Amino acid sequence: MALHKLTLFELQRKFAAGEVSAAEIVHAYGLRIGQVEPKVRAFVNQTKDHAMAQAVELDRRLKQWRKTELLMGMPIAIKDNICTEGVPTTCSSRMLQHFVPPYDATVIAKLRKQEYLLIGKTNLDEFAMGSSTEHSAFGPSRNPWNLQCVPGGSSGGSAAAVAADECVAALGSDTGGSIRQPAAFCGVVGLKPTYGRVSRYGLVAFASSLDQIGPITKDVRDAALLLGVIAGHDPMDSTSADVPVPDYTKALVKKHLRKLRVGIPREFFTEGLDPEVEQAVTAAIGELKNLGGEIKDIELPRTDAAVAVYYVLATAEASSNLARFDGVKFGLRAKETKDLLDLYMKTRQEGFGPEVKRRIMLGTYVLSAGYYDAYYGKAQAVRTLVRQDFEAAFKEVDVIVTPATPTPAFKLGEKSEDPLQMYLSDIFTISVNLAGIPAIALPCGFSRAGLPIGMQVIGRAFEEETILRVAHAYEQAAQWHLKKPPIR
Amino acid sequence: MKIAREQVEHVALLARLRLTDEEKDVFAKQLSQILDHVEQLNRYDTTGVEPTATVIGQVNVFRDDEVRPSLPVEQALANAPDREGDGFHVPKIIEER
């Protein structure tokens, strides 16, 4: 079997056994990227030459001494809003087009300690604001299952790269669904950890009370493995939780779901839901029942409010976080400005794209005098109600299963002129961020047009093991993860 | 909520964003639409409900005040759009009289 098709688990085993060298691995991925990348455009910046140099060095050292870490020699793609020392980190924005971070994000330091190989930085909607990668300053990525369709966003480049076998695994970030929605659109696995589970140090901040980094992988086991590496407390992120990191692969041992209560929230199965998605998810719920799960109807009555709450809070936080891009210390600076105010205003005009400007405007508005209570304060209060819905539900059930998105991947250009329609496409993923709880998206079927359909498994805070168990049991029974996109 | 063009201009100044005339018109329309959607939050009674600012329930996280190495000056300045000596160079902000 071609090396690029292997999962992280499989490739690592071959490497650890000395059956393939790191150089052979990078060579195989280099060929694959050469073939498909012109069509998929998952990367903002490829680093395979550097990866090759590292691989050769690794192989040389391993000749004398063979001890392998999980990620050693594994070509991994990183979303381009996660800082990599010495490698540009652009956020797919003109503002940071030439920015080279002087330090590594904590997750990157952890990967580097295991001697992973950075194969490239992946495309995103500018500053992670969007659902399709169409808001990237460097042009959109494509869905490997159908090049006319978006890969989802904002981690669309990472999801497309994993789906097209351009890397063995990837990291993304998820503020309102940016790992799970593109994973669902591209037919791969995406996990958003509990808020605080993974350090955000070195992740370019979008909405700090919602952002989390997480894995995008070819199967559930790989997600468990990669999460185990990146999770944990970090003194550099005061919101990271001091909670021990379990061995997540232990959660994959049980192949049944006996004694497990699975909640199905009726609010997720309403008009806006595409009939093919509904069918696929309903069939998947049937499978969970076959596996021994106890299926229960539940209610999350404030689901309707999630998008509105999110677009107030996320934009408010973004307007504050993005104030740092002022043309003074790093990033773009506009030329020929007459004074400091002019320098700020022109730099931000030239550096930010339309979606980022729209968000900054909205966020500034809802925080401004006279509107703060009506919008920001109100949204924070309704956020509490959304959290309470989940708390109540999790008294009755152990996990909640929903569709990951209301439709399969949409066409490029279909929603890019209508921001509100684009926002509403995140309706199933956003409430999880508001509540700060973990969720995983994984494939559960295909539309007649051949596009992947994703389901979402949501768990209690710090119970990643439970959602991994459910996802893994389902995946092994249903085997959707073995289907590969037709692209070559 | 109807947003007037003057409001867009006011907010843009607060946000330190220069906008073209066209952008002002487009944003006035789009922000109005988005805020109309946000109005539905008023359907929810939130009297007495504590606002959520963060889900983790931590307040302050302290650490010892110890001297540690920080980013070297050259590295800190490496991304500077304009520098002078060991500093960032910016246009004059104090008027001469």
Ligand SMILES: NC(=O)CC[C@H](N)C(=O)O
């Ligand atoms: N980074 C994200 O999770 C983005 C979520 C959502 N699509 C947005 O546009 O904000």
